[in-house]
Amino acid sequence: MTEVDRFADIRPYQDDEVPAAIERLIQDDEFIGAIAKYRFGALMKWFGWALRPLIRYFLRSKWRHVTTVHQVQMGVTRYMNRMIGSSTKGVTFSGIEHLKQGQGYLFVSNHRDIAMDPAFVNWGLHTHGFETVRIAIGDNLLRKPCATELMKLNKSFIVKRSAKGPREMMKVLGELSAYIGQSVHEGHSIWIAQREGRAKNGDDKTDPAILKMFYVDGKKQKIPFVDYMRSLNIVPVSISYELDPTDKAKARELYEKSVNGSYEKGEFEDIESIVAGIVGQKGRVHVAFGAPITEGFEDPDQLAALIDKAIWGNYRLFPGNYLAADVPNKANTLEQAAFLTRQSEVPEEHKAIWRAMYAKPVENASKVQ
The missing domain is CATH 3.40.1130 (Glycerol-3-phosphate (1)-acyltransferase)
Incomplete structure (x- = not known):
């Protein structure tokens, strides 16, 4: 009697499941479409019919020896x-x-x-x-x-x-x-x-x-x-x-x-x-x-x-954290200029929230000290 795989629906794949998972990815139209759009952009509109099979061929060739999670x-x-x-x-x-x-x-x-x-x-x-x-x-x-x-x-x-x-x-x-x-x-x-x-x-x-x-x-x-x-x-x-690349969002x-x-x-x-x-x-x-x-x-x-x-x-607190928290003498002139430039790209109504986001770790660190 085989042992029941108690965590089958939540656990990561095991080595013996890797080839089939890779093949499902290669067959997935959305996955192939996302790669095509990322790599070829506007060309997809005109040549998608030709690019998709080429991408599938390329991936199958590239991944044909990948058979383990480690790989x-x-x-x-x-x-x-x-x-x-x-x-x-x-x-x-x-x-x-x-x-x-x-x-x-x-x-x-x-x-x-x-x-x-x-x-x-x-x-x-x-x-x-x-x-x-x-x-x-x-x-x-x-x-x-x-x-x-x-x-x-x-x-x-x-x-x-x-x-x-x-x-x-x-x-x-x-x-x-x-x-x-x-x-x-x-x-x-x-x-x-x-x-x-x-x-x-x-x-x-x-x-x-x-x-x-x-x-x-x-x-x-x-x-x-x-x-x-x-x-x-x-x-x-x-x-x-x-x-934070997503700070404005x-x-x-x-x-x-x-x-x-x-x-x-x-x-x-x-x-x-x-x-x-x-x-x-x-x-x-x-x-x-x-x-x-x-x-x-x-x-x-x-x-x-x-x-x-x-x-x-x-x-690890960086100069921007200290500048956002208005802590003096923690950033040089170049760092201050870079911070102000980044802040200038933030919509006016969002600025206070944006600064507070970078300042909060300074406040939290002070609680520990």
């Missing part, structure tokens, strides 16, 4: 190398010394960019000889089948945010909690954001509900909260971008919410944010791994406060 990620690594060179002024890391080889960790990270946050964490781990993480991704970003294929090929697992009703919610939370716990206890690290959605206002705060979700499986096993959470090796991660959304009480996302807005975050200029980027949290808490609220304290304290 998929090595392809991502090559792209990351180019992306870092073209869209950043360098990526630095600290706190790697807190990590041990072969150990599974639950990396609880601040969340500013949909794709790049886990990508930079993975880059830091990979370049320092560690295994890459399994990445939590909300099903709201996986409306297209090709998006699901791409994410699950790159070690992403699905968080079913769309679950409705108490019974379905409990089932989903139990499954997710068990998957995260089993992964970590078997030596596979997890990346998950400290809250649902990005901190668009720059305020990196951990939602205790996320921590309660982690504990659902521990509670089921009747393991005390402190003991179970300690077993997950929770590592707070601070990701700091000197520039975030300021616009926050302004609309403050004025109208709500904001209606466009159909492709999440995808546009992902693309902007990948290709847009980020300046310097720093990823800080905190020490695993093993003591000093008794409940989710206390644990959330410890994670916040670590993320705020390890956040």
Whole structure:
């Protein structure tokens, strides 16, 4: 009797599933159309009928020897190398010394960019000889089948945010909690954001509900909260971008919410944010791994406060953060000019929100000190 694959509908693909997933991508008209539009633009209107089969032929030839998840990620690594060179002024890391080889960790990270946050964490781990993480991704970003294929090929697992009703919610939370716990206890690290959605206002705060979700499986096993959470090796991660390529879009959304009480996302807005975050200029980027949290808490609220304290304290503040917060003597003349130039591109009514977004980490860091 074969063992039931308990997490089949949420887990990443395994090696034996890679070739079929790649073939489904090659057959996906939307995926091929997106590549064609990105590479050939206006030519698609006239020559789409000829370009699509050529792209399929090219991809099938290029990927014919890709049969494992590791090979998929090595392809991502090559792209990351180019992306870092073209869209950043360098990526630095600290706190790697807190990590041990072969150990599974639950990396609880601040969340500013949909794709790049886990990508930079993975880059830091990979370049320092560690295994890459399994990445939590909300099903709201996986409306297209090709998006699901791409994410699950790159070690992403699905968080079913769309679950409705108490019974379905409990089932989903139990499954997710068990998957995260089993992964970590078997030596596979997890990346998950400290809250649902990005901190668009720059305020990196951990939602205790996320921590309660982690504990659902521990509670089921009747393991005390402190003991179970300690077993997950929770590592707070601070990701700091000197520039946020999506800052103007975030300021616009926050302004609309403050004025109208709500904001209606466009159909492709999440995808546009992902693309902007990948290709847009980020300046310097720093990823800080905190020490695993093993003591000093008794409940989710206390644990959330410890994670916040670590993320705020390890956040790398850049001149723009200090300028936005009106802290003197933290930026030279060139940095001030660059900040003012960037600010001048922001619509007048959005400026206060935009500045507050960059200033908030300074305020949070001061709470730690």
